[in-house]
Amino acid sequence: MFQPNMMDGQLHQLDMAQNTSESDLARIRDDEFDSATKSGSENHEGASGDDQDPRPNKKKRYHRHTQHQIQEMEAFFKECPHPDDKQRKELSRELGLEPLQVKFWFQNKRTQMKTQHERHENTNLRTENEKLRADNMRYREALSNASCPNCGGPTAIGEMSFDEHHLRLENARLREEIDRISAIAAKYVGKPVVNYPLLSPPVPTRPLDLGVGSFGGQPGIGGEMYGAGDLLRTINAPTEADKPMIIELAVAAMEELIRMAKMGEPLWMTNLDGTSMINEDEYIRTFPRGIGPRPSGFKCEASRETAVVIMNHINLVEILMDVSQWSTVFSGIVSRAMTLEVLSTGVAGNYNGALQVMTAEFQVPSPLVPTRESYYVRYCKQHADGTWAVVDVSLDNLRPSPAVRCRRRPSGCLIQEMPNGYSKVTWVEHIEVDDRGVHNLYKQLVSSGNAFGAKRWVATLDRQCERLASAMATNIPTGDIGVITNQEGRKSMLKLAERMVISFCAGVSASTAHTWTTLSGTGADDVRVMTRKSIDDPGRPPGIVLSAATSFWLPVPPKRVFDFLRDENSRSEWDILSNGGVVQEMAHIANGRETGNCVSLLRVNSANSSQSNMLILQESCTDPTASFVIYAPVDIVAMNLVLNGGDPDYVALLPSGFAILPDGTMAHEGGIGEATTSGGSLLTVAFQILVDSVPTAKLSLGSVATVNNLIACTVERIKASLSCENA
Incomplete structure (x- = not known):
């Protein structure tokens, strides 16, 4: 042996x-897992070295720092909030502390400063939001009193068909949403995004331009793991000229996702194993514009799945919109991910209206199934009924290259709040892919949609929500x-x-x-x-x-x-x-x-x-x-x-x-x-x-x-x- x-x-x-x-x-x-169900959305932070020990009969592991120790560390923090090992050891010798105690104190201090900064930002955002609401009410009153310049009477629709009137209303609503997002984006990208056609005809499909360069993923799952040899074909951030099309595409993708998540037959057909698979002919009839025709040699994988998970809906949205949390929760599916540019961080201190351009690599845990790289925009929106939606759609049209092997049609999820910290999640996964590199062993799994499909995303999310809930449990039997x-x-x-x-x-x-x-x-x-x-x-x-x-x-x-x-x-x-x-x-x-x-x-x-x-x-x-x-x-x-x-x-x-x-x-x-x-x-x-x-x-x-x-x-x-x- x-x-x-x-x-x-x-x-x-x-x-x-x-x-x-x-x-x-x-x-x-x-x-005891059931104890976690009472606090599925709470975040129980552990005590720092200075906090009281919650066990009254147990000896404290950490002593309270003296006033002199705190003053010295405060003074050092102002000059260097991130001391290295050598500096921490020197401080610990001078102050009579363990290096680990010094490390924890600086970690806690950085967290405290970050929290204070976020509170200040939230206060400013609330003030700005109240001002916008007041302006909105004044505009509404002015519009309600508007009159016709020709006859002086109230404004009227005029002679038009019902369908035409409906389309104009829908067009105006979409334009309003795009304008709103564009205005938010302008705050962050430095200039307004205007003068674009609404829902213009799709540009002929051009694959993504992929060169060779380093990939800045998160530690442990990106380039750091494999050193200098770990290279992902680089995708540049979008240009100013790209941004109007990205915003327009995101709004249209959100509309499509909502409809696909709520529609039944004939768009969705139920397989023998209970999964929902798409009727491609019906999809083309229902969504004739889309992001262009399917590339030659590509196959369609589309599926839908619904589940109730043990997590608050706001926390779910935060996980999906934070690339580090998202790639960690879905580490079995997402091998690497990166946000290239944030066009909008949302409004009123949350992710409503958030828009970010991303790149990610999706995987099956086997060396016999090639990963799928995708370059896309992710858009988050809160809807009138309290439902949140997060949608992805590929941006392949922005970068010409024959190397693209996967593109995402509108895919994502609807999240509805449920009682007791639960959420109902409806996931839609709609991919077009060249899967010729898949080994014969995995052909059936991949073609059935169970390798990269909605069922796997929802099953992973359900399991990870239980894991997070158990980690936050406090009633642990002894x-x-x-x-x-x-x-x-x-x-x-x-x-x-x-x-x-x-x-x-x-x-x-x-x-x-x-x-x-x-x-x-x-x-x-x-x-x-x-x-x-x-x-x-x-x-x-x-x-x-x-x-x-x-x-x-x-x-x-x-x-x-x-x-x-x-x-x-x-x-x-x-x-x-x-x-x-x-x-x-x-x-x-x-x-x-x-x-x-x-x-x-x-x-x-x-x-x-x-x-x-x-x-x-x-x-x-x-x-x-x-x-x-x-x-x-x-x-x-x-x-x-x-x-x-x-x-x-x-x-x-x-x-x-x-x-x-x-x-x-x-x-x-x-x-x-x-x-x-x-x-x-x-x-x-x-x-x-x-x-x-x-x-x-x-x-x-x-x-x-x-x-x-x-x-x-x-x-x-x-x-x-x-x-x-x-x-």
Whole structure:
């Protein structure tokens, strides 16, 4: 049996007896999910070092700062609000504090200053809004008293058909909305956007102009993950000449989304599995203008899904309009995302009227399905009935290039407020795509719309809303062993697990940022291998990291595969790193009503003394469209800090794991959250291994062979355990 090299900060020889006391383990408590339903939209912030400890019978972890310490840090903050490690250590020595206490004080101070600034801005916006309302009322009164200049009587419609009158009213309403958005945009782009035709004929379809350059995504899922080799074809921000067309297109897309979300047959037809698929002929008749004809060779994927989720409607809108939050919540679908330009931030302190130009890359967690890049405008609007809507539509016409392979017709969601902090979400996903690069294994899943369609977006949102609600829960029972009750510890552990999942998903797909090398004849299906260098990232061990992934089919339902892989009792059947040792769950945090959705801390008691007491952080999550079991070896000292509320960003992680998708042939027995009973699974296995701690080292063929054998052996063990060796 081969043994991979132990990595510093990853696979340590750990001594539980020395580092974790019985009182520490007793402090690890569980989450009761139903308690979160009472506060699904609240944001419970943890106490800072200066706050009172909410546990009256417990000893405080942090002392109050003295007046002298506060004055010195205040003075330093005025000169340098973001001190580096060296400055924080110097301050801690001078003031008699721990460096972590100094770090937390500066973090809290920055948050306080930001909050004060936002309050001041909100006050100014409210004042401006009241002034606009007063002006609006004066204009309304003036219009109501208007008279005809010829006869002096009240103004009249005149002789015109009902249809013509209706069209003129609709045209005027759309022009008013476009003018309003244009005026808001002018405040931010510096000049008014005027003199454009209303709903002009569509420009002939021209693909997007994509060059080569760096991509500024968020940390952990963008260019930083793969260093200098991680390049996404750059899309420039829109020019001044583009902005009138963008505004016009956004308004028309919003109209189309609202109608598509509310219409039934014959526009939408129900499939055997209960999903709504579009009738293309009816769509063309209903929306003849659109964004132009479908490009040659492209296929249409259009679907609609509705669900009730446990989150306040305002919080949902904020997530969708904040690119960092959006790409984090949908990390299994969005590999990278970036806002190129904000044309409008909205009015009255919220996102009503917000307009932003974006680029994103959408993924399926497998190296066998190419990602889909899209350049589009996102528009948010609050409607008269209290419903919010967020719509995307591609801007391919603005940039000519033959490279575009995907474009978004009006897609997005309607969000309706429900009682008790819930929201009803209706999602429409309408894509035209060249899918010829999809591997035969995934053809059925992709063509059915379940890979990138509305059902997957809504299922992911529903699961993530439950995860966020459980993270904010405060009524945590203390009776069960292994349940984390320390609120700060729960937050830190969930944040660490979230980073682990994002890193795994971004590193396993066939992104334009990756250069995969294919290895054949390994016993598994083709294994994709790539390397990257990690130098100054505290969240990853320094050196050469080798990533390997393969995808294959199993004639077993996804639920059975998921239950097998997440069960610590069966882990020794497939996990070579555990070396046949007994795996025990030390702690866990429930992430929803589904028992499989949780974050766990596992201990491996290996028969090999050199690997005794190895710790593993694991997150497992499942919904009807996808399931994940993702894990990473962790250092016990670092995890003790995390469980006590320490900063998880400095815990080094190299995540490995599994992505389980239906093969596209199974039938659902209902809507989101209900079980599936038939069909096979598409399983992706991926590993990240530190092969050399020196970033400038050359990758050896022996290292590649080691990881290749690890993948092949793991695949064979899984097939054998699930009784499908010939799959």
